[in-house]
Amino acid sequence: MGICRINFSMKGIMVSDLHFLHQGFTASSTQSKGESSGEAPSIYLVEDDHILGSTIKKFLEKKLGMEIQYFVSPNELLRSLEGRTPAEVKPFCLVTDISFDDGGADGLLLIDILKERGFFFASIAMTGFASIETAINATKKGVFHYLTKPFELDVLGNLVIKAIVNRLGYTEDIFQKSTRAPQPTLTQKSQKYKIEFPNDKDIYCGMIGRSPQMKEVFDRIRKVAASDSTVLINGPSGTGKELVANAIHALSSRKNNDMISVNCGAIPSELLESELFGHVKGSFTGAISDRKGRFELADKGSIFLDEIGDMPLLLQVKLLRVLQNRKIEKVGGTAPTDVDVRIVTATHRDLEREVLEGNFREDLFYRLNVIPIKVPSLAQRKEDIPLLISYFLSRFVSADGRNNVEFSDDALELLMHYDWPGNVRELENLIERLIILRGGSLIKPADLPAKILRSVPNGVSSVENLISLPDDGMDLKRTLANIEDSLISQALERTRGNKNQASKLLQMNRTTLIEKMKKKGLLQPSL
Secondary structure (H helix, E strand, O other), X not given: OOOOEOOOHHHOOOOOOOOOOOOOOOOOHHHOOHHHHOOOOEEEEEOOOHHXXXXXXXXXXXXXXXXXXXXXOHHHHHHHHOOOOHHHOOOEEEEEEOOOOOOOOOHHHHHHHHHHOOOOEEEEEEEOOOOXXXXXXXXXXXXXXXXXXXXXXXXXXXXXXXXXXXXXXXXXXXXXXXXXXXXXXXXXXXXXXXXXXXXXXXXXXXXXXXXXXXXXXXXHHHHHHOOOOOEEEEOOOOOOHHHHHHXXXXXXXXXXXXXXXXXXXXXXXXXXXXXXHEEOOOOOOOOOOOEEOHHHHOOOOEEEEEOHHHOOHHXXXXXXXXXXXXXXXXXXXXXXXXXXXXXXXXXXXXXXXXXXXXXXXHHHHHHHOOEEEEOOOHHHHHXXXXXXXXXXXXXXXXXXXXXXXXXOHHHHHHHHHOOOOOHHHHXXXXXXXXXXXXXXXXXXXXXXXXXXXXXEOOEOOOHHHHOOOOOOOOOHHHHHHHHHHHHHHHHHHHOOOOHHHHHHHOOOOHHXXXXXXXXXXXXXXXX
């Protein structure tokens, strides 16, 4: 099927597609039919441009093999549902324009009305008059995708499929039953691991997690947010400790005041005291005026001290006094200043070990560790990896979907087995890199970084996972020789040319390795 592109200049100015991540879709729990019912969902199209509406209807019916119910206004759709309870209406995907010429309800108001009536649906909003304000409003209303005209019809078709699968709980089988159209192209899903978009229960204050470990973190945040107790967040780098701190502040009674963040490891020790507590004019060279510190700026709010384990011992003493007395002393000042601030700290270090080694004050540790929150590493919650992949794809893939990537089962299995030393931040960077470098293609094991391939027991899960036989065949002898060359080169590079160590990595005799290097021309003449 070819790609159809329509120019919608009659509807307004032509602007680029915008894509906004769904953050707050809600639906009646009694309507969770999806897979269990086995019945196909409905698709409602609302568009007052008859030519455009008829074109979209015809295209979607051909692509999906499903009947599209077409309405020319929101009121017409609402009248068709009048008198019917949510239990009597199948889950549906709503594709609606935002603005209409009849002066009645617009598309966003239609979404509000349908949600108030308790219907279970996913929505896609179209507009020819894009604006940031409209996009924000659409996002707040839980729109699955905000699509700006002109767009390619195939993009809309794929969005409808994804909305039905990811929001309404159906599987690809619902489309495969159709004989009127070829099977639609969907993001490839592994039999063992399934990439799926996080639902409302998986997203908490900007954090994503379905694993018991993350649910425990969410529960701890809810319990501690209402108090003013000091919190110590511990976890490896890249796990989202600052997101936890932000959530604690956002759910607290101090949310209407500022939360000031300070990275104690990023500020030179000689400047950190002034940054935290402020200084008075003339207290040191360059102090040309009085200056408030971060504690004073956070008065009535919260202060987040990140990497507290990197704070110098001298400042640890002064911070202990602040915790005890809730008073600060500016550099060069004589009178203490009262502060009303909630203190949240974070570190990737093991502070108990730092205390034993004399790098952190024991009394300060116990003052900070009133309520500990342990953020798990990504390796400890691998079941969240598919959710995070889907989330990052929605962030980095362009609105027209041209640079979307799909993961083969083998590639996804490698990602699930990798230990992710850089945690969520490393996964985010990988997805962004793959979209930039491999956008529009199927990601196979060979497309992943070598360190991920090496992380699987015995180096790779299986040889057939790494190489796919091309349709026109291959030169097997040359291919195997190239693989051998690559592995020998990697072993020598990793061991800095040490043949004894390289032979151990490759599990072969040193003499055999040298003979192979000679035959392949990998051995320097001087050797």
